[in-house]
Amino acid sequence: MADGTAIERRQSRVTAMLLLPTTLWFLLLLVMPLAVVLVFSFGERAPAGGYEAAFTLEQYANLPARLTAFTNTLTLAPLGTALCVIIAYPLAYYLAVRAGARVKLMLLVLVIVPFWTSFLIRTYAWIYILGGRGIPRLLDMVGIEDLRLINTPTAVLIGIVYGYLPLMVFPIYVSLEKLDKRLLEASDDLGATPLRTFLQVTLPLSMPGLVTGSLLVFILLMGEYLIPALLGGGKVFFVGNALVDLFLQSRNWPFGSAVAIALVVIMLVAIAAYLALVGRERTRSDASLI
């Protein structure tokens, strides 16, 4: 018995030691920094930039000064996510259901490869394509004149879809791949139209992948900086661009901290609302299946 507790004590010591570095990292580089940002958001800007201790809600009251950044983010991030879903779904469906077994793996790898190469470089390629000598020039030849693409919301949306499409295809593919193909046959045998089969069988069963994919993309988009910086040209900017400006250029740390806190809160609320909505839809469609 004494032997057993000795072993247990030894084991818990090993466990504690294994967890020690991660715990330190979490405390010093996650909990403490976020706490500092929270404290700073109630402070005042020092005359030379940076932070001066205070307790005021002034920074939060001042948030409407950056309203455009928030409205841009909150329209273009959900819109970009939705576009990714719409464009990724047919491809994921093709890969999971239609593509032959031989080419499937190859095609799948080809979707993922771009995601593993530099995001910065892939985004900057679009400066060429959307710029004056790219697509607008081609359109000019066929008679559509003076179309401006670069530095517009459209350019930012194209950048978003291009950057995050692989991240959306993959989870949808995984859930479609797991789907029992006999269910589709059964639905067909029972006289359902392909559309009805899709809406009542395929789509509900692929919801987990769709939800995972859209959460991944949405979360990354909420903090996006590079795409608006490169393709929005200072005209279409996100909260991320406002944050870079506040911390690195104008050095207004307390206000920047308030903007960062607001961004995280809005993001968490949006995720919670989305999950609640999806959960309700899911129980409703389950009920309709019965």
Next chain:
Amino acid sequence: MRLYAAFIYLFLYAPIALIVLFSFNAGRHAASFECCSTAWYPRTFQNTFLIEALTNSLIVAGTVATLATVMGTMAALALQRVRGPVRVAFDVLTYIAIIIPGIVIGIATLVALVAAFDALNPLIAALWPGGPEGAPRLNLGYGSVIAAHTLFTMALVIVIVRARIQGMDQSLIEASADLYATPWGTFRQVTFPQILPAVLAGFLLSFTFSFDDFIIAFFVAGSKTTLPIYIFSSIRRGITPETNVIATVVLGFSLTLLIAAQVLMRRRARGAGGGGAAP
């Protein structure tokens, strides 16, 4: 349907092909293309700033991947034995580290480190044996980039390795213990070979993340430059054919890494499969 898929692949690869093509520009300006010359390649590699940025990025990414893999795997192994509030706290912290946008992590690290350094530097100077003049000053630099990158990648490794541990056959570990293997022996001979693919995947993901990350490094690198920061500022200065050469080299590098990883994993999988089939 097939046509649609073909169109998407064109959409995914045309911009990359364009960059590669433009790196063989014979002209002096990036905006117009004259076919074809490799003249920009040697010129680019004589750029010492670029070489320095590339070296920095490789060192940072290598360190980050090693730290994150070791620490994350250690934590994942320990967490299977932990229950209750400690476990919940760890789960929550892991997901917070993954969910919080990179830009917020960058800002938080910047602000916290600057505050900490402002407090610590006078203290170090006062306590330094050789007098305040010779005292080292803590500053933003590679250390802070490594620390901030390791936070996110470590959380990623924890999630990946834990998923693998949960999918593992627990009876093997019990069998090993029944056969009087020491805990270390069980780990080395049973657990580790099984989680190895997840550990390797975690390492590669961490390396790629760190090598590719712009936004966190932008905030916490101080006066130092990593490759993405260098590329970003050269885009800001105006794209030259040199930028395209760098881009092509980076693309080639990550592609090589990806293929190497693929080959490695496949050989591993086959080796493990063969070993398992042997009586």
